[in-house]
Amino acid sequence: MSSATIARTTNDRATGAYEVIVVGGGPAGLQAALTLGRMHRSVLLLDSGSYRNDPTRAMHNFLTHDGRAPADLRALARAELTAYDTVEVRDGEATRVGQVSGDDAGFEVLIDGEAISTRLLLLATGVRDTLPDTPGLAGLFGTVAAHCPFCHGHEYAGLPVAVLGSHAHVGRLAAMLTPIASEVIVLTDGADLDEAGAAEVAGVGASVRSQGVSGFCPSSLGATVSFGSGPDLEVGGVLVSTTFEQSAPFAGQLGLTLLGSGCVEVDAMGRTSLPGVFAAGDAAHTAATPMPMSSVLMAAAAGQMAAAACVADLLG
Numbered sequence: 622m623s624s625a626t627i628a629r630t631t632n633d634r635a636t637g638a639y640e641v642i643v644v645g646g647g648p649a650g651l652q653a654a655l656t657l658g659r660m661h662r663s664v665l666l667l668d669s670g671s672y673r674n675d676p677t678r679a680m681h682n683f684l685t686h687d688g689r690a691p692a693d694l695r696a697l698a699r700a701e702l703t704a705y706d707t708v709e710v711r712d713g714e715a716t717r718v719g720q721v722s723g724d725d726a727g728f729e730v731l732i733d734g735e736a737i738s739t740r741l742l743l744l745a746t747g748v749r750d751t752l753p754d755t756p757g758l759a760g761l762f763g764t765v766a767a768h769c770p771f772c773h774g775h776e777y778a779g780l781p782v783a784v785l786g787s788h789a790h791v792g793r794l795a796a797m798l799t800p801i802a803s804e805v806i807v808l809t810d811g812a813d814l815d816e817a818g819a820a821e822v823a824g825v826g827a828s829v830r831s832q833g834v835s836g837f838c839p840s841s842l843g844a845t846v847s848f849g850s851g852p853d854l855e856v857g858g859v860l861v862s863t864t865f866e867q868s869a870p871f872a873g874q875l876g877l878t879l880l881g882s883g884c885v886e887v888d889a890m891g892r893t894s895l896p897g898v899f900a901a902g903d904a905a906h907t908a909a910t911p912m913p914m915s916s917v918l919m920a921a922a923a924g925q926m927a928a929a930a931c932v933a934d935l936l937g
C-alpha cells in the first residue's frame with residue numbers, strides 16, 4: 622500500500638456507498654479501476670476469476686506485453702492497484718445488480734448474499750465463446766486453434782493453416798492469413814461457400830476441402846485434420862470463428878440496450894442506455910462497429926474511457 626492516506630470522498634462518506642463498482646477483473650475492469658483509483662474515487666472491483674482468454678498461454682499484439690501470459694498481466698495489474706488506497710478488489714461472483722429507486726439513488730450489487738451500494742456501475746464482464754462441436758477442436762483452442770489472426774496468426778508463420786467454416790467471413794480470414802502461412806486450406810465441413818466467399822478464397826490462392834470434418838488431433842506440426850472421406854491433412858494452425866454471448870446476466874437484469882452482436886450498446890464514452898451504468902471491454906461496443914474489437918489493449922482502452930466518463934458523471 623502507498624504511505625499516503627487517502628480519505629474517501631464526501632459523497633462516499635455521506636452515503637456509505639462506493640462511488641463506482643466495477644464488475645469484471647479482466648483488462649477492461651482492471652484498467653477502469655486503475656484510472657478511478659488515480660482520481661481518488663472509491664472503487665470496488667469484483668472478479669469471478671473466469672476470463673475470455675483463459676484457453677491461451679500467451680497473448681499477443683499488445684506493445685510491451687507481446688507474448689506475455691494473460692495471468693501475468695492480470696497479476697501485474699492487481700499489484701499496481703495496491704498503490705491506490707481507494708481501490709478494493711474482491712474475488713467472487715456477483716449474481717444480481719439492480720437500480721435503487723429514487724433520484725440518483727444508485728445501484729446495488731449482490732455478491733455472496735451481500736448487497737453492496739454504489740453510485741455508478743461499470744460492467745466489464747466480457748463474453749464467453751462457443752466453438753463448433755467438431756471433435757478435438759476445443760482441446761486445441763488457444764494454442765493450435767485460434768479465432769483471431771491478429772492474436773494468433775504470426776505464430777503459424779510458414780506453416781499450412783486451415784480455416785474452418787463456410788460463413789461470410791471465411792474468404793476474409795483466408796486473405797488475412799495468406800501473407801503469413803505457407804498455404805491456406807479452407808475446410809467447409811460439407812457446406813458450400815457462397816459465390817463471393819468462393820471468389821475471395823480463390824483470389825488469394827487458398828484451396829478448399831469440402832468434405833465433412835470428422836475431427837482434429839494434436840500432431841507434431843500442430844494438428845491432424847481427419848475427414849469423413851479422403852486423406853488426413855497436417856496443419857500448423859486452425860482458424861475458427863466462435864459465437865459468443867454475454868458472460869454475465871446484468872445487461873438483461875438492467876434492461877440495457879443490446880446491439881445485433883449481443884453486446885451492450887455504449888456511446889463513445891462507454892455510457893449505456895441506462896444513466897449511471899457504463900460498460901467496457903468485449904461485452905460492449907458502439908453501434909459504429911459490427912462487434913467489439915476484441916483485444917486486451919482495446920478492452921483496457923475502453924475501460925479507461927468508461928472510467929473517465931464515470932469521473933465526469935461524479936463531478937455532476
Ligand SMILES: Cc1cc2nc3c(=O)[nH]c(=O)nc-3n(C[C@H](O)[C@H](O)[C@H](O)COP(=O)(O)OP(=O)(O)OC[C@H]3O[C@@H](n4cnc5c(N)ncnc54)[C@H](O)[C@@H]3O)c2cc1C
Binds near residue numbers: 669716767772904914
Ligand atoms: C483463445 C483466446 C485468445 C486470445 N488472445 C488474445 C491475444 O493474444 N491478444 C489480445 O489482445 N486479445 C486476445 N484475446 C481477446 C481478449 O482475451 C479479450 O479481448 C479480452 O480478454 C477482453 O477483456 P474484458 O476485460 O472485456 O473481458 P475478460 O478478460 O473476459 O474479463 C471478464 C471479467 O469479468 C468477470 N466476471 C464476469 N461475470 C462476473 C460476475 N457475475 N461477477 C464478477 N465478475 C464477473 C470475469 O471473472 C473476468 O474477471 C483472446 C481471446 C481468446 C478467446
